[in-house]
Amino acid sequence: MRLNFLCPTHKEQLTTFPLQARDFWKRCLTQLSSEALIATPTQVSMAGSSLQAAGLYFDEADALTDDDAQDYVESALVLIRLLVKLDQRRLATVVLVGATAVVEQAVDKGASRDAVIFASRCLT
Numbered sequence: 001m002r003l004n005f006l007c008p009t010h011k012e013q014l015t016t017f018p019l020q021a022r023d024f025w026k027r028c029l030t031q032l033s034s035e036a037l038i039a040t041p042t043q044v045s046m047a048g049s050s051l052q053a054a055g056l057y058f059d060e061a062d063a064l065t066d067d068d069a070q071d072y073v074e075s076a077l078v079l080i081r082l083l084v085k086l087d088q089r090r091l092a093t094v095v096l097v098g099a100t101a102v103v104e105q106a107v108d109k110g111a112s113r114d115a116v117i118f119a120s121r122c123l124t
Helices: 008-016 018-033 041-060 066-085 089-109 113-123
Strands: none
Touching: 008 018, 008 041, 018 041, 018 066, 041 066, 041 089, 066 089, 066 113, 089 113
16 A cells, blocks of 8 residues: 655665564554544554554565454554544545555465454454
């Protein structure tokens, strides 16, 4: 998915070091999950950056787990909810479609088919 929340330097670093992308993604998801979603610029930026980092991790990782697939979906849902609150439904739909495609590819990297199907259903 082509999100542009990360600056080019940060994106390059996270592409070069996928485990840093994973750590950044999971930290952001944890923080966002502990806060009320209010659609502040900070939350939208964090949610978008988190999902973009997750996508970079998914692209570069040799293996993905069932938890990775579910966490990816949760990250996408956070961003989608924030975009809907901002009345950005078209962009939310783009994120939804892209996230579905990304999470379905997790099967090719080791996530179980059942977990990916469940994760995809959570998006809809």
